[in-house]
Amino acid sequence: MNPSEQNPRLRYVYDRDTGYEAELRLTAALSALVPTDDLVHPDHRLFQIAHLVTEYSWVAIHHTLCDIATDLERDDTVPALRLIRRAKQLAAWPVNSIRLLIDSLPQASFLQMRAGFPEGSSGLDSPGARAVRKAAHVVWEVFEKTLVDHNLSFPELMPATRPGYSGDPGAALLSEVAMELHRFDSVMVEWKQVHLNMVWQLLGGHPGVSEDTAAPSDRPTSMRGRPLADLERLAVRPLFPRLWQESTAMYRSFGGDTDLAYRYRHDTSKEIQ
Template identity: 25%
Template sequence: MKQKNDGPTLAGEGDTDYARYMRTEVLLDLQRRPEEVVHRDELLFQVAHQSTELWLKLAAAELTEAVARIDAGEPAPAELLLGRAILAVRLVTDQLEMLARLTPADFQALQPALGNGSGAESPGWRQTQAASRRLARAFVRYLAALEIDLVTLYSREPSDPVHRLAEAMVEWDDRVSLWRVHHYKLAVRVGSHGVIGTPGSPSGMLAKLIDHRFFPELWQARASHARGGPTGEACLA
């Protein structure tokens, strides 16, 4: 039996297997060094954004696996994977509260360190967007294979696996939208950007994206079903 005082068994850098597996020496060296820092809040800013990239990496991976499960005709596992992606974006949204601790003066002071960087350049978000679009196309293929359109989809029991998957997709859309709302509010509060409609305001672009949906036809179908009206064809891609 392995003793508690045994040394590390994994290859890599670090004094313990935990450090080697988690690559903590590399991870904790990814922030700017003290001699590089322009403003003390750069650490807060980098930690918040770097951890966001990690959560988005996970979200994109879960969405990608969900696409594979849908293509394999397995809606229930795909729904569970979407639940993970949804929670990842929820955590990303919650940690915006850390950035809200910055004052506009603090943010202006650290901006020179950012160069021309913008959150719109986030590789994690771009991967997540691409995975969401693939998810939409996979769902369309799946409905076509089952000969189900959106009219009959929302006529099914809520416990039906296909219905549950559709609702998970709607929840994913909603969670991303809430993230955008919080991001917009943060830009106004900390970035001192103008309100909606202010010419040249970066917050204006964020505001325009709040109502974007990856699966608009699903939203239309569920609303139309509630009203008892027609929903039309399934076309989510």
């Protein structure tokens, strides 16, 4: 890692042929890091590790989604539910990696590093994010088939999420699957939006700033030369659109299209703003 370090107590030593390192393939994993002598900036290692942690997270989430699809195909709802909760927790890692960069990476440091990146480098080329998106679509297709096999539709399923539901236990369990998929998707959307916030912070171009709004052609672009509008569109694109549509449907079922929105109705029918 830093073999030229003169102080042996500051030298990072690995590849010691231990069982621990062999089992984890730790030597290969650490060898992917840029050596200290080759770092182009003091924050270079932080930037690389944050992205590698994110990519490892995508691998773990993808693997979990594959297992979820298998369990749902077998109608093993309980193990599938446990795995969805695991995927939700795994999805917090990329969010935390972005927050770490937001909290500790100065804009000047990022811009200095970015100037040395290979042309065309872009997070949109992440193999992990692409794999997660495709696997999530498979999970959704299997889940929809599971509902059909149980003679359930979404309008019938979502009421089972209400407190006090005493209907079909199978419907209640599948409604829990739907809610956990939605919560997992919420964390994935959170990652996209936190990432977008980091881009606005480190590159500029926030759409709420008047000078950027007045001259959109002058807004920063990605390493591909694409406008920030591309990233802004992706930031609100969920993995499971139908679940978000059902949120709207549930809202409307509670009077969301009337003046009940954002109000509390007392038994006396008096409304308080």
